[in-house]
Amino acid sequence: MNQRQHRATILEVAREAGVSKTSVSRYYSGERERLSTAMQERIVAAATALGYQPNPMARGLKGGPSGLIGMLVADIHNPYSVAIMHGVEKACRQAGLSLMLCNSDNDLDQERQQLALLSSYRIEGLVVNAAGRHSDALAQLAASGTPMVLLDRSLKGVDVDEVGLDNATAIDMAIDHLVEQGYTRLLFVSEPPAQASSRQARLERFETQCRARALDAQTLALELKDHQALDAALARHVDHPHPSCAVLCANGQVTLAVARRMKYLGYPLGEIGLMGIDELEWCDLTDPGITTLEQPTDLIGQAAVDCLKQRSSHQATAARRHMFAPTLVPRGSTQRPLATSSSPEIPS
Amino acid sequence: MNQRQHRATILEVAREAGVSKTSVSRYYSGERERLSTAMQERIVAAATALGYQPNPMARGLKGGPSGLIGMLVADIHNPYSVAIMHGVEKACRQAGLSLMLCNSDNDLDQERQQLALLSSYRIEGLVVNAAGRHSDALAQLAASGTPMVLLDRSLKGVDVDEVGLDNATAIDMAIDHLVEQGYTRLLFVSEPPAQASSRQARLERFETQCRARALDAQTLALELKDHQALDAALARHVDHPHPSCAVLCANGQVTLAVARRMKYLGYPLGEIGLMGIDELEWCDLTDPGITTLEQPTDLIGQAAVDCLKQRSSHQATAARRHMFAPTLVPRGSTQRPLATSSSPEIPS
């Protein structure tokens, strides 16, 4: 009944092909060019005949590559994380690597434990989208030589590659767009920035740019569960006797929360501008549509895996940063009702 | 600079504790009760002193448990898959297992390859949310004794545990709700059912139930990319000189597509009823809100992992099926405008 439970080993392939196990091993560990073509042919013949497949466990044991890439995510529900995960998974698949997915649920203890587990599997690289506070466990893993990429974060004391959005460009694009559309009073809403460097970066860029342009701007950092604080801030922002207010959301989660509250409070989208970083699948479904800055998540995921591959093959160079620019997806939420369809494209 | 690169082995712990490696091994492979308390204390002391952590590679090599659970997903972008993934990941974490995530991108070849890879890691169990057509690779893996759970699918010739939504109950709840709300002409929209048994099940239940109740009902199965076909079907459904039409969507992806087209075509939600299986985070954001049947995804994921755990410990019993009932989340899209807030709760 059972399919052949037994799995062919390298030794059996060697016997079948009439060569030594060392040669078979060489064939499968990327040293084919050292083998004569005749030998290569005999090996593939024997291997396919026996249905041989290398055992990554045994390989990883001896110190060879484990074929495993770890991904540590703080919140598996975050659409941004999922989108990146897609890119990472795809890149891994193409590189013949497997993905171990870990979710820390924003819990530092879980994170530590997951990290220990990942390192015990001798992962060849780690993609991290977590670790708000200084994570000693993360630093230790990086110091021990595991290639590591930080997604949209940078960590004090951890000098590793970073990949993510070009926050300065993104914020500038957002401000440009909002100003072009005629909004003159801006509110930036973010989750608490202490936990993630990219939040910090976006917040700071917004503040300095608005100051530099002498815009009427404010910022708000809060936990999204806190409806009341958000409602109050929105009211404060909107009730100002100023013609045109807009809200800029620091990420997709914020966009969702703000859109929800604005709908609840009855603020008309467009008249009150709304714009978010991160594209979301439902952005064109809310009534006038929500304008977003779309991140090239597949590219980012790919870049992360590329970093890891490079680092595990070459000797360690200095830490690098890949920053990607977003794409503006304009929709109705940043279209003021007075400005009719005749486009006022005149440069100022 | 480097943290101690060297990792303690079972042998070093044994030496440190002055016991044999066998005893240490026993301690870590769940045979603690066979050890005297004195020995247990010495082992744990030595292990913590050395920072010992078992090497799962070596363990898996010898035939022991690999600590790995695989999850094969056809489309990592599908919110349902992601939601289940969350539950599965959480359950794994609590059980001390790690999750290897594989995405087949709806490609049978990729699926085959991923399956081979997973099996080469000697996974202890596999959660599958893919495999439309009869997958020989899947059947083979199941036959070889790997515990396996099918999510919302059943496969001919593969007799394994299944976990998912109670489709009959869900469809009945949906029909009940729509009829209660006064909709009399129903359209069921689904993706092509040939690829997934749950689509088939929902479609069939809808047809038989509507026939049994003598309802004016139709079904539509199509690829979601095909806007034109969808638009045409919606128009055909709605333009009927009948007072109250409603559309029931077979899953979240369908709901998104239909909502998009209805918005584009200008059909007012509520007047034309809309209801979907699968809760989506943006359902309350579209104007009157979209009524859904929410699946207990965390429970389903947990149940899947539970199945695997049971099956890998106990001897194989007959395949079981866990079917979960959904929860109705009523919103404006199934609230007819004529029926004002005074609820017409009179039973017919």
Next chain:
DNA sequence: GGTCAAAATGGGAACGTTCCCATATGGTGC
């Protein structure tokens, strides 16, 4: 044709576990 280096191949010892067996140790019943 002999020397030497390069290329091609093979044998054995690890890697860190688990498991089978063997060996103490302690208690029980006659």
Next chain:
DNA sequence: GCACCATATGGGAACGTTCCCATTTTGACC
């Protein structure tokens, strides 16, 4: 006091690789 069994412990051989080193073959150059 001796056979007996249960309970604790330990030693060695696997598991399937890779890697170091040794050996053989090849070919090129004087």
